Amino acid sequence: MYVAVAMRLWKMTRGIPRWALACCFTLLGLIMYYHHATNSRVGSPKVELRSSVSNSGPPQLTREGNSETVLSQVRYDVTNLLARVDMLSRARKKCEQENGESTKPSTNSGRGQGTNLEHRSEQLMLGSNNAPKSFPLNNTFTKTQNQRAKPKSSEDHTVRSSLQETLTFIAKGERNTPKVPIKSQDTQFLPTVHIKPPSDPNSPGENGAAVHLRDLTEAEKNLRNELLEKYGLDEFVSRKISLHRTLPYSRPESCRTQTYLSNLPTVSIIVVLHNEAVSVLKRTLHSILDNTPSALLQEVLLIDDFSNNVDLGWDLEDYISRLPRIRLVRSRRREGLTRARIRAAHVASGAVLVFLDSHVECNTGWLEPLVDRIARDRKTVVSPGIDWIHGDTFGLDYGTFTHRVTWGWSLGFGFDYAHDQRWVKLPAHEQVKPVRTPMLLGGLFAIDREFFRELGMYDPRLEYWGGEHFEISFKVWMCGGSIETLACSRVGHVWGSRKTYSTGNKTLDYWTQRNNMRVAEVWMDSYKEHFYIRQPHLRKRTFGDISERRRLRERLQCRDFRWYLDNAYPDLYIPDDIPGHYGQVRNNGTDTCLDWASRRDRVLKLFPCHHHLGNQFFELNRQNQLRDEHSCLHVRASGNDVMVVPCGRSKNEPPPLQQWTFTDGGFLYNAARNKCLHAVPPSPRATGKVTMMPCDLSNLQKWTIEYIWDKM
Structure with missing residues (x-):
């Protein structure tokens, strides 16, 4: 209504009166914005930081401007939030005294007296003139297109309880402060985030055993085939396996005697998912919590890249709300792997970033070797030894051949099997040493957070999936870092029969090739010609603007690609490519x-x-x-x-x-x-x-x- 009146007045006036009217409306808008910001605190950097995760751009908290002002504002926000929690607690106790009822929320999706009582206590708190207004926490999550709506009370309870756990964690000052040297043990290194329940050695898939199902009914066979087509792996089999299953001890025996620094940095684990099989995703999360030292884990950022599976809707949010230190963030549109990781890296608070696929299983003692290596050299990027979990049976094979990842001039990756044959013959004390590798298997690696940002993170114009492992590998080596695989860190990776990502109106191969072209044009210098000779159909394709990435390379003063070939991958054959031959x-x-x-x-x-x-x-x-x-x-x-x-x-x-x-x-x-x-x-x-x-x-x-x- 106000817009219509304003437009009508605008048309009725000319010259100086029109501009005077515009100034009045502008002044009125500023007054309304100031009033709104004062009451709702939307201008708080802390609130902007949280809400920007689900928006289209990265958070805008930068190092420019008055950093002391920003830090003081953030400290004020945290203190204010803690005060609100304390006030809420006292209000809830007052309600208990008045009603003689328990204030514990109901487990039935927020229904019952517990939710009503919580609503009354919040009203009591907000009724105070001195209490700050509540900001909309439910903006942290967004609904995807095929998910049905959930009652608001349940949604508020899920998000609020997650916030209370986070604030309690902050209030207690729980940080990584180990004071004694860490020495590896047979089963656990340090108290983990979650104590793994006792395992049944006779349950399917236990100890990494392959699962072979027999005597299925016709309906079960049809469901199994449907899930296999949907996910590219046997989700029917995965559902038979415990979410806390035990994997075999796949590290070299000499890893048991390894010692690590006494004060290791904290870690933010970033997991990006898109239409992942639910049981596989849950097993990934539980393997992290069951095998990660509590003192090291700052948070797990679970980034849902616009999944449209109903299984990944409100049920998943409710499930994750009961797990410690996991934050679920949903994208409002399909972003692709690289942009989803970039957004997570912007808001991650751990000193070390660990990127994991959403279909992995972490083994005992997987994290400490990675963090220790980075603590000793912040420009070393490390990858765990990757064990092979078959997507059809979920049986685990020890992956010594994955220690050294290689690539060819068509920009496809592989493994150095010759190195594997040499490595297994090494004496025990040699097998624990880091293995230098020319490239990363991009789904699983750890990197210092500030070094990752200094490198410009990922190219944000890499679409969907593919090419990011080449970019980060070339960039790390050429711009002052190194890449290593640590055999004492073991993570199992589920290898499905095919990728099932949604990729718009183009195929996954199309986007992978386009991404590879961007990497080749920025980082491979004249050696990119060998790539195009083996992929000649790409010469006619476009790859977008790469000027910003080239300026990044110049600003970082990175070495040329010939240096990379001679120092990082000296055994790669460089073709002559003589015309006619x-x-x-x-x-x-x-x-x-x-x-x-x-x-x-x-x-x-x-x-x-x-x-x-x-x-x-x-x-x-x-x-x-x-x-x-x-x-x-x-x-x-x-x-x-x-x-x-x-x-x-x-x-x-x-x-x-x-x-x-x-x-x-x-x-x-x-x-x-x-x-x-x-x-x-x-x-x-x-x-x-x-x-x-x-x-x-x-x-x-x-x-x-x-x-x-x-x-x-």
Whole structure:
């Protein structure tokens, strides 16, 4: 009504009267805002900090301006909140005396006399002229699109009880102040946040055992398939497993004698979820609380990135409200992994940030080694040793092969299995030492909070999922830090059959490739050309504005990418990529291509040419090796077999059995055996393969190396 009157007066006036009217309305608006701010305290930095978590932007508390004023205001707010809690407590006691009833809230979603009594006590408190007005706590949570509304009284109770627990924690001054050296024990290092209940050794999945369900009814089979399609892992099996299950002791035995600093910094654990399976998520949270020292854990920030599963609605909020130190924050729109983590990092209060996926299981003593390493060197970013939990059975395998994470020029990640074979043979005292790794497996790592902010956190324009592990890895190494994996820290990761994230009108692969392009353009210098040669379809795509990220790199004075290759990943093969000598290798006689698909069998085979490079991409380099980034074609010293063998980055002359001459006639000739590469055509019972035969100039020995994308 007021807006309509104002617009009408505006149209009726001209010139100086119109501007005088505008000044009056402006002055009136300022007076109303001042009155509102005075009564509701919306201008409080503390309130702005909390409410901004669920808004579209990060909190605006920065280091600019008068920091003492901001700090004093925050201290005033905390003191004021504590006073309100004390006043509320006294008001509730007064109600008890008047009514002779218990003021404990009802467990039935806020219904009953307990809630009414709480409402009366709050009225008594707010009735005082000197008491500050209540600010809307329910803004901390937002409803998602498929969730039904919940009675307001229950919502208020859930959020208020969570606030009271937090304020009680602050009032008691519970902080990380261990005064004696921490020495690891067989089961627990320090008192954990939650005492794990006794486990039943005969329950499904206990001690990391795989679960195989049999004799299911038709309805159970249908439900199991439905959940598998929905989540990409067997949620039906997961529901049979205890939320507090015990995992096998997967650390090296020498970890039992490790000692840590006596005054380790506090930790904020950040878990981002989107449409996660509920039982898997709950097991993640309980594994954190059951295995994390109370003195170290400041908070667990659970960021719901706009999930639309009904299972993750009010029931989840009610469940989490009964768990200590967990804060659930909901995004108002789909943000993606990186922006959700950025928002959480802005409000996190722990000195160390630990990022975890929402489908992990922390094992005994997982946190202390990570925090101790960062306490000794704040620019060291550390990852736990990752054990493998199968998404179909939830059985756990000890993941020694995950200690060193590698990558290839298509920007896909892998694991260094050769390092694993060397590591298991090390003496016990050597296995506890940190393992330097060229990159992080981005879902699980710990980093100093201030160092993370100094690095510019993540690129906020990385969409949905993918590419963030490359960006943080390149940035840490090139800008003054290092990355290590700690075998004494063990976390199990559930590996599903596929990702089930919602990604708008594009596929997850599309966004991953776009994110990788942004990383390559900012951090890889001229070496990005090797990426585009293996992903030629990306040359025509856009990747958005990257000028701010390039300025960040200049401001941080980061080293170049060649330094990273020489110091962080010295064994990565750097391709020559000579035009005409890379692409698919097609046999003229069978019209099939060499394929790496059977690399683990160490036998090279022939498959129909699919023209998408990938497993059919080869390079004939200046050292006359026919290879990809990890393996080379190798002729046996006796017999006619052609093997696939690992070969890294070396300046030495390769063995003669790995040297090939590509003749003008299209023959791949090995001088050490004086034979040519020969194609064996496929049969109804077997795929095609290659062998060595005396050169006979037949089409089965003629090959074409073609970069098929040049013809498209």
